[in-house]
Amino acid sequence: MDKMRLSCDVCHKGFVLADIKTEIMEDDITIEHGYIKCPHCGHIYTVYYADIEYRQNISKFTELQDELHRLKGICKSKKHKTADDVKLAYNAENRAREIMDEQKRISNKNKMITAKYKERYEEESVCQK
Numbered sequence: 001m002d003k004m005r006l007s008c009d010v011c012h013k014g015f016v017l018a019d020i021k022t023e024i025m026e027d028d029i030t031i032e033h034g035y036i037k038c039p040h041c042g043h044i045y046t047v048y049y050a051d052i053e054y055r056q057n058i059s060k061f062t063e064l065q066d067e068l069h070r071l072k073g074i075c076k077s078k079k080h081k082t083a084d085d086v087k088l089a090y091n092a093e094n095r096a097r098e099i100m101d102e103q104k105r106i107s108n109k110n111k112m113i114t115a116k117y118k119e120r121y122e123e124e125s126v127c128q129k
Contacts, residue, residue: 049117
C-alpha cells in the first residue's frame with residue numbers, strides 16, 4: 001500500500017505520513033492523544049483522543065466488521081437455488097445494513113469524543129512525553 005502524502009497547512013511543505021504518534025494526557029492517564037507532526041515546522045495535527053469509551057467503541061466496531069465480512073461471504077457464496085438460500089441471503093443482507101448503520105453511529109460517537117477532548121486540550125499543553 002502506498003504511503004499517504006500530506007501537505008502542511010502551516011509551512012505548506014509536503015511530507016509522507018510515516019506513523020501516528022501517541023501520548024498520554026497528564027491530567028487523566030486514561031486518555032490517549034494520537035497525532036501526526038509536520039517534520040518541517042513541527043505543527044501537530046490531532047488524529048484522535050481516545051478515552052475508555054472510545055476504545056470500547058473501537059472494539060465493538062471491530063467485532064461488527066468481522067461479522068460483516070462473514071455475512072458478505074454468505075451473500076456471495078450462496079447460489080440462491082432454494083427458498084432457504086434466498087431467505088438466508090436476504091437476512092444476511094438486512095443484518096449487514098444494520099451493522100453498517102451501527103458502525104456509522106460508533107464512528108460518530110468517537111468523533112464527538114475526540115472533539116470534546118480536542119476542545120479541552122488544544123488550548124493548553126498538558127501531555128506527558
